[in-house]
């Protein structure tokens with residue numbers, strides 16, 4: 001009896017530990033559920049390849065937010081991390097938004113708890129706030145405009161040159177945008193646990209070993225890594241770059257999931273993941289993104305759990321800077 005109530009309690013919170021029979025054909029079942037429930041599956045480039053291949057749309061944070069804004073589906077299934085599913089919910093408050101694993105967080109979002117950020121912001125009362133989409137819905141309520149890595153430069157440049165700005169939570173992206181826009185934004189001290197692990201020394205060694213390769217990087221990487229890069233951009237930008245570049249070989253400094261789309265788009269080209277400081281770990285993998293699996297996706301679609309829920313107040317406040325971003329990015 002007690003066991004049942006604990007299970008119910010966990011189910012209510014969206015943590016379902018269901019054993020799936022090995023006889024179930026997961027891909028077929030997911031496709032069936034998608035049709036039956038008029039669902040759309042939105043996957044980020046960093047999730048496992050099979051989860052990218054089953055999606056209706058695969059993209060970067062900006063593309064996914066834009067896709068969520070125009071969907072006519074009744075159920076949004078977000079295969080990525082929590083802040084992305086939250087963004088989809090904020091744009092679609094009347095729709096149900098689910099994600100395969102509620103624990104799929106983000107080190108950047110976690111680096112900026114709302115109370116600490118409020119105290120930080122209070123030190124700069126005359127500053128506007130630009131927040132990188134990789135933050136909690138709560139932080140978005142304290143934001144003037146949201147940005148992603150794809151549109152950060154454009155969003156920052158939409159403010160007058162003399163506007164005083166805070167950029168949160170990614171100091172590396174903030175530093176990079178400061179350097180290309182000539183701004184002096186005040187930066188929150190957060191970083192991505194995947195992109196800050198790259199080793200400059202090992203990248204230089206790899207570049208020496210492959211002089212015919214072009215080194216490309218995501219702007220969440222630290223400055224010394226970005227200084228080596230021939231192209232810096234969001235995941236979509238990196239993907240577009242390898243498609244049109246005359247190079248045949250690339251050293252890629254971002255989460256390894258993107259290599260799936262790169263190899264699909266350019267099967268004749270070679271992609272080498274940039275090396276991290278610690279050669280014993282799978283550092284190029286985002287452990288949060290990799291919490292998603294086909295099995296969890298199936299269970300989540302079957303039960304429509306776990307669901308992303310937010311208070312009306314948070315949705316109303318957080319929607320304003322997200323819609324501003326989408327408007328500026330048109």
Ligand code: 13P
Pocket residue numbers: 059060061062106134148149150192220233234235236
């Ligand atoms: P983009 O999707 O904007 O390239 O950002 C990568 C990322 O870290 C998402 O968490």
Ligand code: SF4
Pocket residue numbers: 046081105106107108109134192193194195220255286287288289
């Ligand atoms: Fe967050 Fe980094 Fe993972 Fe992206 S790769 S979700 S920024 S921890």
